[in-house]
Each structure stands twice: as structure tokens, then as C-alpha cells.
Amino acid sequence: MKCYNNDEQRDEMIVEYIPYVKYIASRLVIGKPPGIEYEDLVSFGILGLIDAIEKFDPSKGLKFETYATLRIKGSIIDELRKISWIPKSAFSKFSSLNTAREKLEKELKREPTDEEIADKMKITVEDVKNIEGYINYISLISLDEVFFRTDDEEVQLKSVIVDEKSPQPDVMAEEREQTEMLKKAIDMLTEKDKLILNLYYYEKFTLKEIGKVLNISESRVSQLHSRAILRLRENMKKLKYL
16 A cells, blocks of 8 residues: 555655755764765655655555655665675774773863874874774664664564554563663763753754754764764673673
């Protein structure tokens, strides 16, 4: 069963949901690889929107917006993965970069510059920027997907389609455990990392708005967000949840 009756209705749905695509793209723009612009993300997202419109089946009881979100985000991320390749060595470099940054923060009582980090790690400033570029790409997926996502889209969809009126004790217990572990991991973060995540994910501030609050540049906010996500992942690993 299609969610439209003719080509005209289909085209109207595409136009109607383009602002929705733009919003999703704006939330993922922090992780775009070099050379990719916001408009490119919108284009990738529109492909996902069209795919959602073509494949959506209203009879399954799922909201179109929920289904479209999965398709739009999936389309953007899939296209970015085709463009950007991350070497395995990058992950160890992330850890070294975070360690160096934390040591310098304690020594200097402030945020270290790229030059100071490069000197501490005995690498070039360009190397530092490249590592942070990888960090931005890895953290492009939303907070909940970073920890609890699955590559099997059908599993994701089933979790959304399940009738909320029918409590499932095993699912409820698992969700409670996930929430508790996430809270513990967040508590292990620095106050600045907590603030960044709170403003971005809960207050829905843009990077520019967060920059104004913290009196730092938009690009620096992007770096701090990426660092916070990776630290959160590391904390989840310490808690043996990843």
C-alpha cells in the first residue's frame, strides 16, 4: 500500500518534507568530511526522503515522520561513508589526542591550542587537525545511535512499530539498564562536556548558539561536541557496556 495516490501527491509530499530533510541535515553537518557542504547533505537526505515515500506502508501503523527520519539519516550517513574512509589507526590516535589535551588542560588551566597539542604529541598541527577531522566524522550520528544503534534496520523499525500498549518486561528492563549506564557515563564527563551535550541534544541549540553561550567559535563547538561523544563512548567501555 502506497502513502500517495498519484505522482502529483508524491511530488507534494516531497516538497512538504524538504524542510524536514534540511533540519536533519543541519543536525548532522558537524560530522561532514572536508569538501562536503550542508547543501550536499540535504541532497543526500532528499534521496532518503524519496525512498521513504516510495516504501512507506501506512497499514503497518508506523508514523511516516518516524520512518522518514530513519531513511533520511540513513541515506546521508551511507553517502558520507562512501566518501570518507577512516583508517583503523585513527581510533588509537583519538585516544592519544584526548589524553594529551586533558593533560594540557590541567597544566595550563585552559583549553590548549592545536600548536600546544601538536608539540605535546610530537606531531604537526596538520596531523592534529586531521585527527579531529576524523573525530567529527565519527560523531556525526546522533547521541542515542552512537550507543544503542544497530546495522539491522529491521530491528530498529520493530522497536518503533511495537505496540506501546503492550508492555514487554525484557525490553523495559533493557531500556532501564541502557539509561542507567548512559547516566553513569555522562556523570564521568567534565562539566564542559556535559554542558555541550545538554545544549545540543536536549536544549536543541545550534552550534552557533552554543558558541555564543560559551564565547567560542562554531568550529570549536564542533570539536568539543565530537570530543564529548568520544569520551562518552570511552566511559561506556569502562563501564563494560560497549
